[in-house]
Amino acid sequence: MVKELVVLRNKIDLLDTKLLKILAKRLALVKKIGIVKNIYGLPVYIPEREKYLIESKKKEAQKIGISPYLIEDILNRIIYESYLNEKEKGFKKLNPNFKKILIIGGKGKMGNLFRKMLIMSGYIVNILDKRDWENNDNINNLFLNVEMIIISVPISSFNDVISKLPILSKNCILIDVTSIKNMPMKKMLEKHKGPVLGLHPMFSPENNILARQLILYCNGRNPESYHWFLKQMQIWGVKLQCINSIEHDNYMAFIQSLRYFTTLVYGFFLLKQNIKLKKLLMFSTPIYYIDLILLGKFFSQDSKLYTEIIMSSHNNIKNIKKYLHNINYIFSLIKKGNKAEIINIFNKVKILFKNHILYSKIECDKILRYINNN
CATH class of the missing domain: 1.10.3660.10 (6-phosphogluconate dehydrogenase C-terminal like domain)
Incomplete structure (x- = not known):
């Protein structure tokens, strides 16, 4: 092998080792940040901070002749790892006096995800699954002192679950996480006279972290009763978007x-x-x-x-x-x-996208990099 090549590669190896040590130091600082965020109830994901960090480092990179998109890719991966480290420290419990939460369908993937996040936030969580419901003669005892019920079942089972619910405390918060909202919201409002909230997580329950993930929510009744829970999800890093059930x-x-x-x-x-x-x-x-x-x-x-x-x-x-x-x-x-009419249709659709979703080549490249990294 060429001697000069060996020398250069050895230098690269040394620099890579230094990079690893720098990353280890950075992640150690991230863990400390996680502790501070936990104490003060700050969200894992702060979009303004993340945007500033990436954009400022891209500019610095460009000044010294490094591709800004390389730095963006590296920082995105580091930030993702940082969120994983922050998550290990758990999350601040925003409602310390809250007693018990019951998740119906808690053995399913989405129900289990909410269970894990709530437990990491310090809440007592019980689960009720289909088999538990069928084999438990004292099922009503599970609902005693429950202050929140999250229904995470297939849409086909939703009506059956609602019909089996006992009379709930007027302060109990009833929530569903189905992918449709109008029918479940109506059923919950008919069944329960207390607070009602509809959630639609727009992500796979297999996600390791919820930072940057979107949850749509529909207000049902008494939103002031569950405002703290929306804040709790934001601490997990979730982005929330309010929408009415019909829309x-x-x-x-x-x-x-x-x-x-x-x-x-x-x-x-x-x-x-x-x-x-x-x-x-x-x-x-x-x-x-x-x-x-x-x-x-x-x-x-x-x-x-x-x-x-x-x-x-x-x-x-x-x-x-x-x-x-x-x-x-x-x-x-x-x-x-009829080529003329097909071209006409094509151009009409082109105008639709041009007016609303016009991606530059740079933005398309960014999407490609994101998919490759995920």
Whole structure:
């Protein structure tokens, strides 16, 4: 081997060792920050601080001839690891006098995630699952002194769970975490006369941390009673967005139900064509490669859950019919060789996206890097 190459590589190895030691020192400081945040009840995720940190270091990098996007990638990964370290210290309990929380469906993935986060925040949490309900003659005892009930069950089981609930204390907070909101909110408000809150976590329950993750929430009744709980979730790092239940379901019909339907159909089509995915990936452009990654992630999820989401939306059947009508219309244009009308449709849709979601090449590259890192 060339002597000069060995010398240079040895120098790189020394620098890499120094980098590791610097990272270890940084993570040690992060743990101390986690303790301070715990004491004062500060959120794990502070978007303004994160944005300032990344943008300022990108500018510094550019001044000394380092790619700002390299630094952005490195910092994003370091920040993610920092959130994991902060999480180990637990979270401040915002409502110290709160007694007991019951999670119905707490053995499921999402219910178990809420259970872990609440326990890490110092709350007493019990769980009630389907088998417990069927095999427990003194089920009502589980509801004694319960001040919050979180229902985390499949949509198909929701009505059955609501019907089995005993009369709850007027101060008990009743919450659901289903992917549709209008029907569950109505059922909870009919059943319970106390505080009611609807949550829709817009992330997989397999996430290690909740920093940067989005939860949509719908106010039901007596929001002042559960305002502290919304703050508690923000301490976990969650981003919250308020929306009414009808608007929620209208948008979810496009964001989830219809999109999942089209993804299911496309995946099924590939299956029936006996496509070799390895070659498909080999010949793909980066954009289509992203499509295939997202397709693979979709089919790695819980099939029962996603089938329920597709089938539970009342708007989805109407939307699917309209979608199929549009497919047939464009197909008819292709059969007729009507290029002019297809170009016209293309340009109209282009205007829609240009006015609302215009990504520059830099932003597209950022999305590509994010997907590669996650």
